[in-house]
Amino acid sequence: MMLWTAPDPAPNPRRVSLFLRAKGLTLPTTLLSLMKREHKAADVLDRNPRGQVPFLVLDDGTVIAESVSICRYLDELHPNPPLFGETPLERAETDMWIRRVETALGVPVAMFWQNSHPLTAALVQQVPEFGAISRDRALDALRWFDGQLKGRRFLVGDRFTMADIILLTTVDFAAWIGIGIGIEADGGALDSWRQRVAEHLAL
């Protein structure tokens, strides 16, 4: 198989690369430049009609796109350590926390990025007023996760899971584009959690 992806800090490529790191796996990789719009080239669109990376091409040509779907597939092929859970309940809880990160934090972070950031200004029609609202929502979400992580080792409890990788990549990307209020770096629950995740992944 071949992983088509892009260098960090793009959050979706980083999700897969941290997943592979946690698994101790390496995959043959083709790197594309997002800034050069290589992910919108015809040969890429033939493989993934959404025009996004990462995507995984299996040996028979089958394509699996969407970072979490790629990792879910690889987790079943290489079950140790389990990053999506080992029982129906564990898998549901992991999935729930992945979705909470994506909808509560990921969406407003993406909306700020698309509507207010200079790096996207030439690529999309920006509405800075909505970017500002989205920034406030992202900050509220950071506070919510800080609260949820109090007394908890990882997002799902004692298990390190894919949900931690999703939160880490989202929090780090948010910080990189200027969304942060200090709670992720002040010794609070989110900060301690981030240190545990970094330690777990040997970052």
Added chain:
Amino acid sequence: MMLWTAPDPAPNPRRVSLFLRAKGLTLPTTLLSLMKREHKAADVLDRNPRGQVPFLVLDDGTVIAESVSICRYLDELHPNPPLFGETPLERAETDMWIRRVETALGVPVAMFWQNSHPLTAALVQQVPEFGAISRDRALDALRWFDGQLKGRRFLVGDRFTMADIILLTTVDFAAWIGIGIGIEADGGALDSWRQRVAEHLAL
């Protein structure tokens, strides 16, 4: 177990109710009124701190929130008919299509709903300019799914899956709030697909 949910046409409650219909399952249910904001009441927030429905309370009090996570859990407990796939590849493909619907269509539909619809005007700070952009993106996504469905029985191929339920609920909710360009009702691929899904679910 007890399912806490809300009546249709709210799209997330409808996802779970169509999933149960496809499975031939019934669950004890507590219905909340979203318009009366009952999902933000203290006893609901104690169970699901995101303040959203649906969520599933297991007999030991464990809560599974997020509609897709709930269905994923129930699919494992009641595997026939399989709605998430029977092999790692089938599960990855189903997951990929669920995510494509959610990100390409679901997000712009939600953004239009939040920023431009009279029913949400009193609840959130609206930016109509972004609502209009989101409406155009949702229409583009409808056209994209129409193209992807050409020559295909269901989203993932020949298998009816959770991804079809997610697309159906999103397309129908979009139409209900005024997003439609006719391609979903003109005998095109999206329209034919919708008829197959309605037939499959005996709607």
